[in-house]
Amino acid sequence: MFAxxxxxxxxxxxAMEKYGLHAKGVHAGGFDLLPETLDAIANDHLDFTIDQQAYLRGFYTVxxxxxxxxxxxxSGPAEVNTGLKFVAKSDxxxxxxxxxxxxxxxxxxxxIPRSGPIST
Known part of the structure; x- marks a missing residue:
């Protein structure tokens, strides 16, 4: 199931949690970073969500x-794609x-402090 x-x-x-669908082989994912969505990923109810990096929309526009x-x-307006940054259990x-x-x-x-190499 994909939203x-x-x-x-x-x-x-x-729904994945309520009906135990992940354990039955159903995969699921979607968009955005609501806390409940992030919890569902951490608890193995969703496989991924896509961080649309909404703050880039305003930045690129300016x-x-x-x-x-x-x-x-x-220099005129351009097509701006903020990318698809997948967020899965590992990250x-x-x-x-x-x-x-x-x-x-x-x-x-x-x-926000961060250490280590830049990665996707």
Whole structure:
């Protein structure tokens, strides 16, 4: 079962849990980072969710407006794809414990510390 938005992804996770579907071989996933969705991944009820990296939408929009202005209108709007960042059980833990404005769990301004190599 695959959902296409935040609310239905959370609902799929609840249905998977209620009926024990993962243990019966059913796979499930969806979109967005609601806490219930992240919990469902951690508890083996969902296989994945897609982090749409929504904060990039605003960032890229501002960058495009700045470039439009700086270039006298020669640099125009572009197709912006913020990518599909899959979050599975192997990498869900930081999403559940980190409170940042980037993922909507906080409004506080902060630099989030991280160590290790850059990876996808």
């Amino acid at each position: 296409v938005d935040a609310g239905s992804t959370m609902a799929v996770g609840k 960058m495009e407006m700045a470039m439009f202005k700086l270039s006298g209108g020669l 869900v833990a930081p999403y559940r414990t980190t409170h940042s404005r980037y993922e909507g769990a906080s409004s506080a301004q902060a630099v």
